[in-house]
Amino acid sequence: MDLVELLSAPSTEGALSLADRIWTWLLSSGVTVVIIIVAALILRMVAAWLIRRFFRTMREGGTRLSSMTSAMAGRDQRTARMAQQRRAQRISTLTSVSVNIASIVIGIVALVMVLSALGVNVSPLIASLGVAGLAAGIGAQTIIKDMIAGMLILFEDIVAVGDTVDFEYASGTVEAVSLRATQIRALDGTLWTVRNGEVIRIGNKSRGFATAVVTLDIDSGADNTVVSTALAAVADDLASDEAWADLIDPPVEVSGILSVDGARMQRRVTVKTVAGQQWAVEMELRRRIRIAFRAAEIDFALPRFEGSAKA
Structure with a gap:
């Protein structure tokens, strides 16, 4: 018997019967809910550890390869250090974004499983979420476009904080790069916020x-x-x-x-x-x-x- 039926049970069955049913539910569905929550927390920690390990390995491998290439090409150490700092900064941003996405996905799945264990019919809920997600996607095309463009900017390392850039709509020094927008400090001190999805060309004066x-x-x-x-x-x-x-x-x-x-x-x-x-x-x-x-x-x-x- 699920929790909804338990709470709606006739009061004539008496308090003892209700207590027995609650105890029975705790031993069945209650344990399931606890297991789901604990498993979600553990999965979230494991996913975060794997993501950080993956990007850390990528950064270390890239640093070693960059050091070898710089030594063979005879590049100066200052340029190599600047490249390493830029790579570390980009990896840190990608790690944070990936961990947040994984946490959201795990949380949504765990919530649906908990509701199912509580006796809630999740089929209409899933269908409603699908329709709502479709409607939200259509209404938020601009935001989705900005986020996809931001991911490409981060993954391809087009700009980084501290670079001097021409961002089509603004020129200056990059102060922040997120999935949705990039903030640029102009020469006169104005802080411009440019949506990533609106940028067609980017001129970076701090590379190579x-x-x-x-x-x-x-x-x-x-x-x-x-x-x-x-x-x-x-x-x-x-x-x-x-x-x-x-x-x-x-x-x-x-x-x-x-x-x-x-x-x-x-x-x-x-x-x-x-x-x-x-x-x-x-x-x-x-x-x-x-x-x-x-x-x-x-x-x-x-x-x-x-x-x-x-x-």
Whole structure:
């Protein structure tokens, strides 16, 4: 006899009969409920342990492989450490998300089993949950889309906290990455929250390498040979400077004349840098070029005004 029938039993049977029935139910269905709850808790702990062990093994294996690859390729240790920190951060996020999902699934299954043991007809409940889940899925397509996109971002390690990114709708430094959204701190301090499902393109400026680019507008009356000599001296000086050796990958490349008109000619200086350090290298290049141009008496072009151009 289930719990519903027991509680609805006629009172005429007497308190002793009711107590006997309660005792009988506790020895049958009650024990089943306790076993289900204990089994669910144990299963949850085992699942959490297996998930953490799986991702920990993945992280350790990836770290060893990355160390071997870095040693063979001759990569600097700082880049290798940054990659390891990013991998550890991603694994931590994936572990937390996976444990939460496993806990929810185990909890739902255990709840259905407990209700069944209590004598509740779970068939209509399961059918109702299915219909409700379908309706919720249709109404929450945007959320589901965001979560799937967030899982892909995490699994594929597209961005991580601390990366400087262009997230289509916002640019800045990543402060948080979740399944639903990514938070980006802009240069002016604004914290932007971008839904993962709305992003079509992502530009990450903190991965692999970057390129420092300095474009120069030079007075058209300057001698191009003198300009080339000054820029070549700056390039050689920066490439041989030990203070910048860890941030750049020589050679420093100097372009020819990119464009020329009556007021200016344009040249460009580029150098490959460690990701995220291109802005510091660009500032140093500008400082050195300015000093070299002053010494060689090379003038920069005057700024162009729309009004004067029309006149």
